[in-house]
Amino acid sequence: MQKVFPFFLEAAWITVLLSVLTTILGLILGAVGASARLSRFALIRFLGAAYVSVFRGTPALIQLFILYFGGPQIGIQLDAFQAGVIGLGINAGAYMTETMRGAIIAIDKGQIEAARTVGLSRFQTMRYVVLPQAMRLMIRPLGVNINAMIKATALVAAISVVELTYTAQRFIGSTYKPFEMFLIAGILYMIIIYITGQAVSWLDRKARIS
Amino acid sequence: MNDQGDHMTDQKPFVDIQHAQKSYGALEVLKDINLQVQKGQIVAIIGPSGSGKSTLLRAINDLDPLTGGEIWLEDKQINKNLPHRQYEKHINLVRQEIGMVFQHFNLFPHLTVRGNVTLAPKMLKGLSDADANKLAEEQLDKVGMLERIDYYPSQLSGGQKQRVAIARALAMNPKVMLFDEATSALDPELVEEVNLVMKKLAEEHMTMIIVTHEMSFAESVCDRVLFMDQGVVVEEGPPEVMFRNPKNDRTKEFLRKHLAGQHR
Numbered sequence: 001m002q003k004v005f006p007f008f009l010e011a012a013w014i015t016v017l018l019s020v021l022t023t024i025l026g027l028i029l030g031a032v033g034a035s036a037r038l039s040r041f042a043l044i045r046f047l048g049a050a051y052v053s054v055f056r057g058t059p060a061l062i063q064l065f066i067l068y069f070g071g072p073q074i075g076i077q078l079d080a081f082q083a084g085v086i087g088l089g090i091n092a093g094a095y096m097t098e099t100m101r102g103a104i105i106a107i108d109k110g111q112i113e114a115a116r117t118v119g120l121s122r123f124q125t126m127r128y129v130v131l132p133q134a135m136r137l138m139i140r141p142l143g144v145n146i147n148a149m150i151k152a153t154a155l156v157a158a159i160s161v162v163e164l165t166y167t168a169q170r171f172i173g174s175t176y177k178p179f180e181m182f183l184i185a186g187i188l189y190m191i192i193i194y195i196t197g198q199a200v201s202w203l204d205r206k207a208r209i210s
Numbered sequence: 211m212n213d214q215g216d217h218m219t220d221q222k223p224f225v226d227i228q229h230a231q232k233s234y235g236a237l238e239v240l241k242d243i244n245l246q247v248q249k250g251q252i253v254a255i256i257g258p259s260g261s262g263k264s265t266l267l268r269a270i271n272d273l274d275p276l277t278g279g280e281i282w283l284e285d286k287q288i289n290k291n292l293p294h295r296q297y298e299k300h301i302n303l304v305r306q307e308i309g310m311v312f313q314h315f316n317l318f319p320h321l322t323v324r325g326n327v328t329l330a331p332k333m334l335k336g337l338s339d340a341d342a343n344k345l346a347e348e349q350l351d352k353v354g355m356l357e358r359i360d361y362y363p364s365q366l367s368g369g370q371k372q373r374v375a376i377a378r379a380l381a382m383n384p385k386v387m388l389f390d391e392a393t394s395a396l397d398p399e400l401v402e403e404v405n406l407v408m409k410k411l412a413e414e415h416m417t418m419i420i421v422t423h424e425m426s427f428a429e430s431v432c433d434r435v436l437f438m439d440q441g442v443v444v445e446e447g448p449p450e451v452m453f454r455n456p457k458n459d460r461t462k463e464f465l466r467k468h469l470a471g472q473h474r
Contacts, residue, residue: 108316110312110314110316111316111318113273113312113316114310114312114316114317114318114375114378115318116273116305117271117273117305117308117309117310117379118305118306118309118329118330118334118378118379118382119302119303119305119306119330119334119382120302120329120330120333120334121298121302122298124333128329128333129318129329132320133318133319133320136320
């Protein structure tokens, strides 16, 4: 039994790495997506809406399969880890687009009017009046997106990334102890998610005070 | 034009609204409105809700753009037809010269009182922190809010918020101040402190256009009163005539109902 622990720790590290990179990619795509959804140009708004409906409207597993197994057919060669980060990142970005957009449009219209009437431009209004308020509103819901996304990293076992779920499955073959193997994986996931949750709460409190 | 003659000298009007018209689809909310305001004049616009008075006020700084007619501030046309980028540049400059105070204050909750007042002067006039602070202190002192300079809006009463909102508008050194029912959202005991600030501005000869439900305030402060109903100016004149001896039946009816409501 003890022999498997180092492998699990290494696998947990891969899960953490996947989560961090996917979060970063998701946040970037979410910001781009939200800007597109709120653009004053109809075409850009449409592209933003299309991004959200496609990636929220299909299973993340299918998206990963298309990218990893279907990609080479159209000239996209990625290793499993790269495909995992990009596939999950694009998927998370679609959810984060809606979270960020929701926080921005939740800001009272009167705030925008007050900023515009003193002469601030659209950009200055967004940057100094709307976004600082929207950021506070979006921390918690983004935390929910990140939580869901960490759990979705288990899907990349299906394209053979050696992370927690894959590692658990792999050792069932040699130990014949599925209960213990999946339990270990589950506990490690829980620790990662707990720490992330605490970090989000801390950020949220900090944003409320400042 | 509804020129009233005597107080309209041959002097060019400071704010000049010509044939203002606004429709939402088939609904016409402003019908050929003309209003000339001289420098230093204080004009009150009264009327029932839905009469178009707020829409007219909000058209002056183009928050609610007109669908027809022209609005001029001195020798500049406000609602010009320009390509988007040029228009944005133009309107941002025009708005710096027009202060606006809203019914619901619209202070920025993430900034302190100081931050609220200094934001625009810092961003738009390039004031240094020190100069912007000095300006904020002056303006806040004027509205009696200097002591609360480091408070957040959530820590203030409605009347205090509105006084800060006035200071925020004054910090841009506007040529005209627009008040959109500035005291309507306030508890009755807080109305007076805001009215006092507005009276002070009146004494300094600030040009003001005030949409209000406070008839006694309008009577004591304004040079001219417009009564609007259903998108038109029904009657206008000096306050002593408008409130004591209006000619139009709709004006009489409105004032009668309004005063009855106030004494309930």
